[in-house]
Structures are given as structure tokens and as C-alpha cells.
Amino acid sequence: MNRERKSLLYYCNHVSLVVLSLLCLIPVLIVIAASLSTENRLVSEGFALWPRGLTLEAYTFAFQQADTMLRAYGVTVFITLFGTFTSLLISSLFAYAISRRDFAYRNSFSFIIFFTMLFNGGLVPTYIVMTNVLHLKDTLWALIVPLLVSAWNILIMRTFFSQNPQAIIEAAKIEGAGEYRLFFQIIIPMSTPVLATIGIITVLGYWNDWFNALLYIDNRSLLPLQYLVYNMVANAQMMKELSNSAGASLVTAIPTKSLQMAVVMIVITPMTVIYLYFKRYFVRGLTIGALKG
Template identity: 45%
Template sequence: MKLFQKKADGSQDGLAINRISKKANAVLNTVFLLWALACVLPLILVVIVSFSSEQSIFENGYSFFPSEWSLDAYEFFFKLGDQLIRSYGITIFVTVVGTLFSLTITSMFAYVLSRKDYAYNRLFTLLMLFTMLFNGGIVATYMVNTQLLGLGNSIWSLILPMSLNAFYVIVLRTFYKSIPIEIIEAARIDGAGEFKTFFRIVLPLSKPGLATIGLFTTIAYWNDWFLGMLYIVDQKKYPVQTLLWSMQNSLEFMKQSSANALEYAEMAANAPTDSGRMALTVLVVLPILLAYPFFQKYFIKGLTVGGVKG
């Protein structure tokens, strides 16, 4: 295979260096196909097992072709009714509000650090990097959030502790530095202030970076169960992940949610185990899978933030 081809004038065709043979192309396509299947097949198996009966799982184990299909796992969880809907509502609220709030303060902080003319640029950069290396630990954080800030058993305890991530600040700062300074200077000449320049010029040019950070933040808020377990006492305020974690690890929750002991005994006897775990996974993952395509067009470009450009 020739990497370079000479043109009529004797120069070499630079595009030829990127060409590969058909055999190499077939091998690469096969490798990527196998890799994609390795990523997708476990998810498909989870969905199939969630629709399998407990007897089928007991007899055949986890299988792509169960001997008996069943909706028992989903029916079991949907018996919670209002509690499940309420928890989904709390999670959606926390995810939406938390993502918007996090993007707001992260983008503004990153923009300030990207400006070389800011007098305290180095100081705040060092303070930000310090938080990536050291933290006060769970006990100190819990005391500050509950005793000092009064966030105990509050929905804001699910939002504020995760609202600023130093790594995301670095990513956005790098993205802002890729914006030509001439654009910002032109806005200044036209009489735009700092806030107008930021909101009217910088943010629209930063959509790929914001979408990438927004996707990561959304996933973090949606999947978080630890803050609910740590700060929330009232089960009616549980986000869906904490609710499902509680259901999975303790039948005491079902006992408290049941109208009477007979209902509890019936639920405990019919509680799915293996298929229930998979149904929990589907209930948690499905909304994120449905939301991802809306971010996809920005996601790949955002991942190349800070890449070397030729």
C-alpha cells in the first residue's frame, strides 16, 4: 500500500497518508463492531432478564431466551404508586434545577479564570485545584451542610453539594481559551460590558462545551443516591435512586409503606429478586438513554475541547 502518491508536478498527495487497505478497514470495522456488541449486549440482557420470571431465572440462569416471560418485577415496583411517582418527580426536579444551577456557576467561574487580565486568576485557580486534591471528608461536609447551612432533610441538600465540580471548571476554561480574543475585544469596542459579552457572545459560542458538561452533570444528579441516603430522613422526599436502593436493601421500607401487615406479608412473599434487580436498573437507566440523543450532536465536539489543532 502506498501512503503517498505523486502528482503530475512531482508533489505528494497528502490525503493518501490517511488511506488504509480494504483488509485493514475490514479488520477495524470488525473490531469496532465486536466492541459495540460487548457494550450493548449486557444492557440487552438486563432488559430481557427484567421481563423474565423468577422460575425461569432459577432454572436457566440469566439468558437471552428465557423459558417464561413475566411482568412481575415491574408490577411489584409499580404497586408503590404515588411514592414512585413522587420520587421520580423529585429526581427530575433535582436533575433539571441542579444541572441549570451547576452550569450557571461553573460557566461563570470558568470564564473568569480564562481571562488573563483578571488580577486574582492564579489565586482562584490554585484554590480550585486544591479542592481536587483535598477535601474535608464526609463528617465535616455533613456537619457544614446540616448544622451550618441547615440543609438537613431538604431537597436542596440533593442539589447544592454537587453544584460545582473543579474538573468541569477546567474543561470549560480550556474551551473559553479557544475562543478568539478578537471577538471579545470587538464586543468591548461596541460598548458591551462583561456580562453582556459573556451571555451574548461567549455562551453561544460555547454550546458544545456546555452540552458536554451538562450531560455529565445530568447523569451525576440522576444517578446519585448517596446524598439522599445521607441527608434525607423523610421517605416521601426520597429521590428515585434512593427509593430503589432502599427497596432493594431493606424490606422495612415495604413494611412501612404497606397498609397493613397482611399486605406486607404478601408483598414480601412475592418480591422478585433477580428480575427485580434488573427492573430497577432499567427504571433508572432508561430516562438517561432517552435523553442522550438530544446531547449527541454536541457531545463529540465537546470531548475534543483542548485538543491540538493543526
């Protein structure tokens, strides 16, 4: 009887998860359908799970300046890859140091990194430091440095590193391994779940960032993808409003609603592929610190 109850509960859980997964897919399907719909039918008939008048007008409008779009893609890919790699390197080194019980200044550095989670200088001091002290305005470093170190990520890594078996570290030291060799050849291979988890979070942070470009970038050749598509959608909306107020026929030629959905698809597709590839590490990383029976 207990076996039958467990089997019934097992199938009910799976059915519930399948239904929940399908419900989560509905917004994605609506976005895809809207990006392939004509503007007039989308405005008059609303959103649906299937395209209303199949067309690639929105994607054609988005890629009218293909060279600018590709350049923005290149900028975003570079700052995402380089920023994520550098952030993981700095954060993991810091976290490993404060996870070692034999590190003399462990508590002091832990307090420093925790203090930054409670208090920060604010936007104006940060802007002054970035522009007047570091002179990073209109450089790619202005898009990388602000997101380079996260106190929360360091604390998560420290929790993971502290769970590594001390016997392995002691054995490596007995065999003559130095600190750097111990870290890069033993600790890092053992820490792929937390590195992948923090890596995905950092990648999303760099990929979705547009605010730093708004603050520090005036050179259009250095604009990242997010800020470029934000300007594109804003300009299209403004043009449509101006043409509408003037009674011009241009209003029907600017696919603002479908353009927004097409831009969403252009932006999220690479991140979706990356997440699907690293999701197994992400799930394992989320269990850090969980109770085990």
C-alpha cells in the same frame, strides 16, 4: 496499492467497531431479558439474551406503590434539572473569569479551585456544615448543594474558554458590549460543546446520587428515585430471606433477581434517551485540548 490498503483498513476498522458495539449491547439485552423473566426460571436456568418465561411480574412489583415511585421520579427530575442548570451557570461564570488573561486575580482563584481537588474537609465536617450551619437537612437543597460545583468541570470549561478567539471578545468590547452581554450572547453560544459535555456529566451525577439522600433526607416524600429503588430492592431481598428461613411460600412471590433488573431499566432509560440526544455535543466536547493537525 496504497489506496487498496487504506480501503481494507477502513473496512476492518468499521467491522471492528460494529463488533465492539454489539458486544457492548449484550449486557443491556441480558438486563432487559432478565427483567421480563420469571423468578423461578431465572434462578434455576440463569441469565440469557431472551426472557425465560415472559412476564411483567417484576415491573408490577416495582410499581405497586405508583404514587411513591412517581413522587421520587419528580424529586429526581427536579433536582437534576435545577441542579444541572445552576451548576452550569456557576461553573461557567467562574471558569470564564479565570480564563480571561486581563483578570487581575486569575492565578489566585485558579489556585483556590485547584487546591480543592487535592484536599477536602471530609465527610464529618461536610455533614456538620450541611446540617448545623446551613440547616439544609430534610430539604431538596441538601440534594442539590453538595454536587453544585466541581473543580474538575471548572478547569475543563476554563480550558475551552481560553481557546475562544480574543479578536471576537475585543470586537464586542469595541461595539460597546458589557461583560454580561459578552458572556451570555457571545461566549455561551460558542461554547455549546463544552456546556453539553459538562451538562451530561452533571446530569448523571444528580440522577445517580443516592448517598446524599442517605445522609440528609428522613422525609420519605423527598426521597429521590435512586435511594427509593435501593430501599425497594433491599426490602424485597430481606423479605425473601426471612420467608425462606421460615419455610413460607412467600419466597416464590418476591421476584428479587428480576426486580433488580427491572429497577435498572426504570432508572437508566431516561438517561439513555438524554445521552442519545446530546451525544454529538459530548463527542465534540471530549476533543477539548486535543492536538489538531
